[in-house]
Amino acid sequence: MMRTRPLKVALLGCGVVGSEVARIMTTHAADLAARIGAPVELAGVAVRRAGRPRPGVPEHLVTTDATELVKRGDIDVVVEVIGGIEPARGLILSAFEHGASVVSANKALLAQDGAALHAAAVGAGVDLYYEAAVAGAIPLIRPLRESLAGDKVNRVLGIVNGTTNFILDKMDSSGAGYSEALEEATALGYAEADPTADVEGFDAAAKAAILAGIAFHTRVTAAEVYREGITEVTAADIRSAKEMGCVVKLLAICERARDGRSVTARVHPAMIPLSHPLASVREAYNAVFVEAEAAGRLMFYGPGAGGSPTASAVLGDLVAVCRNKIAEATGPGESAYTELPARPMGDVVTRYHVSLDVADRAGVLAQVATVFAEHGVSIDTVRQQGRDGDASLVVVTHRATDAALSATVDKLRALDSVRDVASIMRVEGE
Known part of the structure; x- marks a missing residue:
């Protein structure tokens, strides 16, 4: 039976995502009510600046006092899509204190203070859901947290930032340089005016932290x-990746150590073979590859950002949280029982692509090979091309630790015959 009293929702933020959440709540109100078992009412929308046109949002619901909105005793669910650490953190904690569950898309906050937020939600007997924090519309957090709860996940490998994937895809398909590809991404709205969070890997790192915590039941x-x-x-x-039958992607890689005693989480560009499913992920799409003991290999693919895709994930969480409210129950919270430590990057084992500018003379290759051997890094292939007294030397290694490769590069830089270590890139997904 349909409950007549509506569940009241406070929306914090009415930008690209927030406005789409408000629109869907209004246009799909009857469907949402049928799926939840009660009407859902947008009770207030907190914005930074009032007075701007917000189509579909009744003016009387708009307020600049987010603190007062979340403190209202009649709010059942707070949807937070403002991002950043503060004031989002304080507003979420205040919502918990006043009995409201929270749906958030805030990956930066969850990656920094997730443990404290989960503890506060448990203490208040409310929910904290955040499917939209990672990979936009792609259902990923709920499958990891619920569908695979009885399995053992050993690895999560994915493309979780659409901006960087668009840039690298354009560099691959058109031969453009980084600056040109970034300019196109900005013109099309894929990159922010300040793209630092995306292109420097901060956005992907926050998502990797969330994924690793859920997948491995640790913090x-x-x-x-x-x-x-x-x-x-x-x-x-x-070009070098193409010659190897690979493509370059910015990857988020979360792994459980083989002995099961530690985990690693890392974000960096890497070459992956064209035969790997992630190699075909184009433009601003995201995809995540999950490897579990019983389920085997699973791949999740779809749009990883944007107003509508992210709002879809927010609304999915809203439906789940509202159902819990009606049932007077809460959904799954944090699972961190394994308490596995984070392993240092130096212990990570993978393959490497190393490009060197060297003097084009006899004996240089032997010198370089000796340095690799001294540090226990085995060479798989070598390509050399001479040009006007200098040469380009590309070395692809077998699997070695990151610490061993770093020591090798330091020694190579000290050789008189090595003009420059032009680039170092890991080779993954084989």
Whole structure:
């Protein structure tokens, strides 16, 4: 039977995502009510500046006092889509204190203070849901947290930032340099005016922290995620990847150690073979590859950002949280029982693509090979091309630790015959 008293929702933020959430709540009100078992009413919308036109949002619901809105005793659910650490953190905690469950899309906050927020939600007997914080519309957090709850996830490998994937895809398909591809991404609205969070890997690192924590039932913060962006990726790197039958992607990689005693989470550009499913992910799309013991390999694919896709994830959480409110129950919270430590990046084992500018003379290749051997890094292939007294030397290694590769590069830089270590890129997904 339909409950007649509506569930009241406070919306914090009415930008690209928030306005789409408000629109769907209004236009699909009857469907949402049928799915939840009660009407859902938008009770207030907190914005930074009033007076701007907000189509579909009744003017009397708009307020600039977010604190007062979340403190209202009649609010059942707070939807937070303002982003950032503060005031979002304080507003969410205040919502909990006043009995409201929270649906958030705030990856930066969850990656930094997720443990404290989960504890506050449990203490208040309310829900904290955040499907929209990672990979937009792609159902990912709920499958990891619920569908795979009885399985053991060992690895999560994915493209979780649409802006960087668009840039790298354009560099690959058109031969453009990084700056040109970024300019196109900005013109099309894929990149912000300040793209630092995307291109330097901060956005992907926050998402990796969230994924690692859920997948491995432990606590991982953004500060524990190794991070490299794509600003140093060159057209030469893209061409070299093509020659290897690979493509360059910014990957978020979360792994459980083979002995099961630690985890790693890292974000960096990498070459992956064209045969890997992630290699075909184009433009601003996201995809995440999950490897579990019983389920095997699973791939989740779809639009990872944008108003409508992100709002879809927010509304899915809103339906789940509202159903819990009616049932006077809460959904699954934080699971961090394994308490696995984060392993340092130096212990990570993978393959490497190293491009060197060297003197074009006899014995240089032998010198370089000796340095690799001294540090226990085995060479798989070598390509050399001479030009006017200098040469380009590309070395692809077998699997080695990151620490061993770093020591090798330091020694190579000290050789008189090595003009420059032009680029270093990991090779993943094999």
